[in-house]
Amino acid sequence: xxxxxxxQADPKYKTAVTELLYQLADDDFIIAFRGSEWxxxxxxIEEDVAxxxxxxxxxxxxAIYYQLLEALGEGDADALAHDREAGQRKNAILLEEVNGPGxxxxxxxxxxxxxxxxxxxxxxxxxxxxxxxKNSSYQPLADAAVKINMELYYHLLHWKTWFTQLVTAKGEAxxxxxxxxxxxxxxxxxxxxxxPKGANMAALGLIEEEKLLxxxxxxEMEKVFEPLPISLPPVQAKRGNGREGVHTEDLNSALxxxxxxxxxxxxxxx
Amino acid sequence: xxxxxxxxYQEFEVFSSKSNGEQVQxxxxxxxxxxxxxxxxxxxxxxxRQPVADIWVVKRSNVRKMTQEEKGSLQRLDNKEYRxxxxxxYLKKKWRHYExxxxxxxxxxxxxxxxxx
Amino acid sequence: xxxxxxxxxxxxxxxxxxxxERIESGEKIEADDWMPKDYRMTLIKLxxxxxxxxxxxxxxxxxxxxxxxxxxxKLGIMAKVQDEMGHGQLLLRVAEDLMKPMGxxxxxxxxxxxxxxxxxxxxxxxxxxxxxxxxLIGWLVDGAAIITQTNMLKASYGPYARALKxxxxxxxxxxQHGEAIIMALAEGTEEQRALIQDAIDRWWESLLMFxxxxxxxxxxTSKQDTTIKYRIRTKTNEExxxxxxxxxxxxxxxxxxxxxxxxxxxxxxxxxWVYQQPDWNEFKNIVRNNGPKSKDRLDLRITAYENNAWVRxxxxxxxxxx
Ligand SMILES: [Fe+2]
Ligand SMILES: [Fe+2]
Numbered sequence: 001x002x003x004x005x006x007x008q009a010d011p012k013y014k015t016a017v018t019e020l021l022y023q024l025a026d027d028d029f030i031i032a033f034r035g036s037e038w039x040x041x042x043x044x045i046e047e048d049v050a051x052x053x054x055x056x057x058x059x060x061x062x063a064i065y066y067q068l069l070e071a072l073g074e075g076d077a078d079a080l081a082h083d084r085e086a087g088q089r090k091n092a093i094l095l096e097e098v099n100g101p102g103x104x105x106x107x108x109x110x111x112x113x114x115x116x117x118x119x120x121x122x123x124x125x126x127x128x129x130x131x132x133x134k135n136s137s138y139q140p141l142a143d144a145a146v147k148i149n150m151e152l153y154y155h156l157l158h159w160k161t162w163f164t165q166l167v168t169a170k171g172e173a174x175x176x177x178x179x180x181x182x183x184x185x186x187x188x189x190x191x192x193x194x195x196p197k198g199a200n201m202a203a204l205g206l207i208e209e210e211k212l213l214x215x216x217x218x219x220e221m222e223k224v225f226e227p228l229p230i231s232l233p234p235v236q237a238k239r240g241n242g243r244e245g246v247h248t249e250d251l252n253s254a255l256x257x258x259x260x261x262x263x264x265x266x267x268x269x270x
Numbered sequence: 271x272x273x274x275x276x277x278x279y280q281e282f283e284v285f286s287s288k289s290n291g292e293q294v295q296x297x298x299x300x301x302x303x304x305x306x307x308x309x310x311x312x313x314x315x316x317x318x319r320q321p322v323a324d325i326w327v328v329k330r331s332n333v334r335k336m337t338q339e340e341k342g343s344l345q346r347l348d349n350k351e352y353r354x355x356x357x358x359x360y361l362k363k364k365w366r367h368y369e370x371x372x373x374x375x376x377x378x379x380x381x382x383x384x385x386x387x
Numbered sequence: 388x389x390x391x392x393x394x395x396x397x398x399x400x401x402x403x404x405x406x407x408e409r410i411e412s413g414e415k416i417e418a419d420d421w422m423p424k425d426y427r428m429t430l431i432k433l434x435x436x437x438x439x440x441x442x443x444x445x446x447x448x449x450x451x452x453x454x455x456x457x458x459x460x461k462l463g464i465m466a467k468v469q470d471e472m473g474h475g476q477l478l479l480r481v482a483e484d485l486m487k488p489m490g491x492x493x494x495x496x497x498x499x500x501x502x503x504x505x506x507x508x509x510x511x512x513x514x515x516x517x518x519x520x521x522x523l524i525g526w527l528v529d530g531a532a533i534i535t536q537t538n539m540l541k542a543s544y545g546p547y548a549r550a551l552k553x554x555x556x557x558x559x560x561x562x563q564h565g566e567a568i569i570m571a572l573a574e575g576t577e578e579q580r581a582l583i584q585d586a587i588d589r590w591w592e593s594l595l596m597f598x599x600x601x602x603x604x605x606x607x608t609s610k611q612d613t614t615i616k617y618r619i620r621t622k623t624n625e626e627x628x629x630x631x632x633x634x635x636x637x638x639x640x641x642x643x644x645x646x647x648x649x650x651x652x653x654x655x656x657x658x659x660w661v662y663q664q665p666d667w668n669e670f671k672n673i674v675r676n677n678g679p680k681s682k683d684r685l686d687l688r689i690t691a692y693e694n695n696a697w698v699r700x701x702x703x704x705x706x707x708x709x
């Protein structure tokens with residue numbers, strides 16, 4: 001499909017591509033939000049600056065996907081980002097989870113180990129997905145994937161560096177990292193899945209099959225874990241499937257913050 | 271023994287080049303526990319709004335700087351025209367006498383151009 | 388010629404007078420150069436306060452990063468607050484190099500901040516309760532910061548001047564980012580306009596205080612004479628405040644907004660703004676960490692610092708082997 005108009009003319013295709021775009025957009029939007037809560041709270045100032053760039057890139061990717069949805073007649077990109085209920089969101093549950101105990105403005109006892117593992121595993125999953133999307137049958141999405149791919153090299157390098165160093169570091173770091181890996185793996189399947197409409201997406205050439213993508217992610221992770229003194233536990237979707245609109249309380253509170261000003265007057269120009 | 275994480279703050283000097291083929295230039299310094307982390311901090315801290323083609327990070331302790339006293343050794347007399355074209359300016363007039371042009375910088379550096387004619 | 392081969396053999400007075408000659412002729416001093424103790428201490432005080440204020444200044448705006456009302460604004464304010472952290476990085480590096488001969492590192496800067504020995508700028512002790520405040524900070528607080536920072540672009544201390552050059556280049560973006568938020572609100576609904584007017588009313592006194600007291604007689608301390616003597620800055624606090632009023636009052640009024648000071652007017656004869664003095668006792672109180680948000684913001688910073696201590700320990704080259 002070359003354009004939004006063509007896709008709109010084919011209801012089955014449109015449903016599948018919209019579903020995929022919501023997953024991609026909502027994943028990036030919510031993880032960028034969680035990342036932005038870290039602003040000013042990272043282990044050192046230099047990392048605060050570097051981490052913020054990654055969050056900006058990721059929020060920028062979400063904006064690209066929301067614009068693709070807007071072009072498909074789903075409504076204004078800002079409304080899609082700010083004004084959809086939790087039940088309508090398609091992001092993985094892992095990505096909505098709070099950064100740790102506390103609040104971004106009060107006693108944030110955020111867990112850097114969890115941040116590193118979640119962002120690293122997500123960046124790798126995103127990379128696998130983006131590689132596949134470069135050949136998407138939906139041309140506007142394939143074009144977007146080529147652009148987004150450029151920024152993923154840095155995200156991966158950045159998180160992989162923190163990940164391998166902390167896993168092999170001294171003191172309490174390996175233990176904290178192990179706990180974080182266990183925690184992330186409990187919900188990582190929710191990131192890797194394309195949800196109940198995944199088979200349709202693959203059949204229409206929008207993206208490759210979920211099984212194939214998941215296998216690629218595992219292959220990449222194995223390469224990283226191979227020299228490390230730990231192994232990757234099995235990935236699960238313990239708290240359910242975000243692609244089906246299943247979410248936790250963490251998403252509700254996130255959406256309240258994200259939309260606080262927007263919802264004061266959704267038709268105003270801000 | 272712990273050092274309260276104090277040693278985490280190692281000093282690195284950051285250098286970068288703007289584009290392929292350009293010389294590297296000093297940018298600034300940052301703190302990081304090792305070169306790998308220093309390298310992934312560098313671009314976003316100092317060059318997030320400009321193109322970069324390459325980055326070097328160098329541990330500050332590996333840079334041998336000059337002391338203020340040593341900087342005194344950098345001074346030279348201004349009597350070295352013989353080393354520059356300034357000392358040979360009279361050739362221009364001489365060559366004019368033989369109806370030839372002087373081979374100045376502009377002329378000589380233009381020879382590197384692709385004149386396949 | 389400012390340095391000679393026998394530099395180390397010069398007496399302290401000779402070094403001092405050579406130093407003054409250097410800065411008076413516009414030469415830049417570098418980190419490893421000889422400098423009077425007074426100069427070093429003045430710079431450390433000024434630059435560590437400037438640096439830590441950038442870091443603390445990120446906190447009132449941080450609140451509005453996730454809340455910004457559109458994707459575009461979310462991205463803009465993320466980039467803006469990132470820059471402020473980046474300014475902190477640049478300035479703390481400059482201060483850290485100056486403190487190095489005294490065996491001090493970033494760790495000590497943080498501890499000084501936490502203990503209340505290192506102060507941060509009065510404006511960052513204030514609350515920012517609405518999106519209007521986020522806009523106002525970008526517009527007028529950054530506007531005020533631009534006035535003071537450009538005043539030091541030619542500072543005699545090379546590393547500071549170079550950091551300021553990078554910072555001021557980014558401040559141009561900050562100014563426009565703030566104006567974009569304000570412009571949208573000013574051209575928006577009644578409620579949106581009220582957001583900015585309330586923010587101006589809330590911030591006016593703090594903005595006047597931003598430049599510090601006109602002279603030491605107001606609050607008992609002022610470093611301005613020393614910094615001018617050492618060619619770190621050129622204008623006095625009052626000159627900077629006047630420059631700010633010159634630049635920004637017409638812009639505020641042009642949007643139909645008002646300034647909460649009925650006595651404010653321009654004295655054409657004296658060519659300066661006449662304004663109601665802020666409460667300078669309150670200023671002293673605020674910078675001693677008794678402002679409305681001082682404790683919260685310090686708490687936030689302390690929590691983050693201590694909570695991540697394990698990361699710094701784990702990666703310290705000869706770090707903890709427990
Ligand atoms: Fe700044
Ligand atoms: Fe700024």
